Amino acid sequence: MRKIPSRTPARHSVDRRGHRTVKAIVYRQYGGPEQLETADVAEPTVGPDVVLLQARAASVNPVDWKLREGYLDGLIEAWFPVIPGWDVAGVVEQPGIAVPEFAPGDEVIGYVRQDIVRNGTYAQKVAAPVRTLARKPRNLDWTQAASLPLAGLTAYQALVHALRVTGSDTVLVHAAAGGVGSFAVQVAHSLGARVIGTASEPNHDYVRSLGAEPVTYGPGLAERVGGIAPVTAALDLVGGDAVSQSRELGVPARRIASVADPAVNRIGGSYVFVRPDPSDLAALVDLVEAGKVTVEVAETFPLERAADAQRRSAEGHTRGKIALSID
Known part of the structure; x- marks a missing residue:
């Protein structure tokens, strides 16, 4: 009806x-x-x-x-x-x-x-x-x-198509509390991955509620993240030093994606500019209705x-x- x-x-x-x-x-x-x-x-x-x-x-x-x-x-x-x-x-x-x-x-x-x-x-x-x-x-x-749509598709296309995240991955999400970051944490978690998310201290509980282990961004990030787990894939949503910090953690260039820094392509990573895709959008709808993405x-x-x-x-x-x- x-x-x-x-x-x-x-x-x-x-x-x-x-x-x-x-x-x-x-x-x-x-x-x-x-x-x-x-x-x-x-x-x-x-x-x-x-x-x-x-x-x-x-x-x-x-x-x-x-x-x-x-x-x-x-x-x-x-x-x-x-x-x-x-x-x-x-x-x-x-x-x-x-x-x-x-x-x-x-x-x-x-x-x-x-x-x-x-x-x-x-x-x-x-x-x-x-x-x-x-x-x-x-x-x-x-x-x-x-x-x-836009933020959810950005996260989905970066993680599913560019990084090909699976349950064996530990994913670092830079700026995990933002509009795209909050979706990225949940999508990666739904794929079975372990997720580490950078955020300011006041947003740590929020990032944790989404399914990620929060870390404070800024100087010394590599040491803080390295103390949690080896990272196998990274998603940059903020620009700046995020790509270089991901490399410092030993993440292979081909497993780094950025929506903020097109220069990531030059090191062999993936720059992601979201595009309309009804199949991807329908997949997001399914995740939302299954309670895996809020x-x-x-x-x-x-x-x-x-x-x-x-x-x-x-x-x-x-x-x-x-x-x-x-x-």
């Missing part, structure tokens, strides 16, 4: 050309968080391979404000005005004519990254390519569900306060994820 949307669909306005509009957050040029504004934008077009969603929540990731600042201008083209955001959870309103996978009323999540930065997920309605979607975990609320939402902001949410993300000290609720 198909799910019925649990709330009234978003109200529409009409622009001067008679097109229906919805509320979204946009920025019209690169710059600071003050560039973000609430605007009426045209309701998205539903292409053949696209699913139109009534968005219930989005998640805020560091890449959102880095794109807004223009730091990734040479990597991904932006067409202004830009609606930021790549994570979404919502209800299917209309599937495209070539989409048999979903029907109106289905609850889904998505890592909606496309070839250009333009129509993101900080909006009441989102047109998501079907290749970016999976069903929503039944045991998560909307903000938790929206916080899973989602920590540190703070939730209404859509209209997206600028405040991005400011909080840019501070870089959040435990877990930051989410946006969408009415």
Whole structure:
């Protein structure tokens, strides 16, 4: 039986050309968080391979404000005005004519990254390519569900595809209490690996609750980690000295992955830039529903306060994820 949307669909306005509009957050040029504004934008077009969603929540990731600042201008083209955001959870309103996978009323999540930065997920309605979607975990609320795709896929793809972690591994996760790190600890643990996670002292209990043995980051890390167990694989989520510290521990270069330092490729490691993959996203959903992965939402902001949410993300000290609720 198909799910019925649990709330009234978003109200529409009409622009001067008679097109229906919805509320979204946009920025019209690169710059600071003050560039973000609430605007009426045209309701998205539903292409053949696209699913139109009534968005219930989005998640805020560091890449959102880095794109807004223009730091990734040479990597991904932006067409202004830009609606930021790549994570979404919502209800299917209309599937495209070539989409048999979903029907109106289905609850889904998505890592909606496309070839250009333009129509993101900080909006009441989102047109998501079907290749970016999976069903929503039944045991998560909307903000938790929206916080899973990008960070969860980053951790999953790094550990499963790049590092090929198994139950015989001891994995070191640098920055284990963060948005990606919290998922990485749990995914590695679900694979049967022993996990060591770096974190500040106040986050040690949290990292321990996720399934890792916590160590304090900073000078002397190699000695502290070496006193726990030999490390066979390492995941760098913070940059800086993390790759060199992993090498200092004797981890083979081919078993080091980084999402923060592309230079890891030069030593024979793996740089991981997450990509949409419905099979990987479905595997994460299964882990969540099996109770092997939980989602920590540190703070939730209404859509209209997206600028405040991005400011909080840019501070870089959040435990877990930051989410946006969408009415």
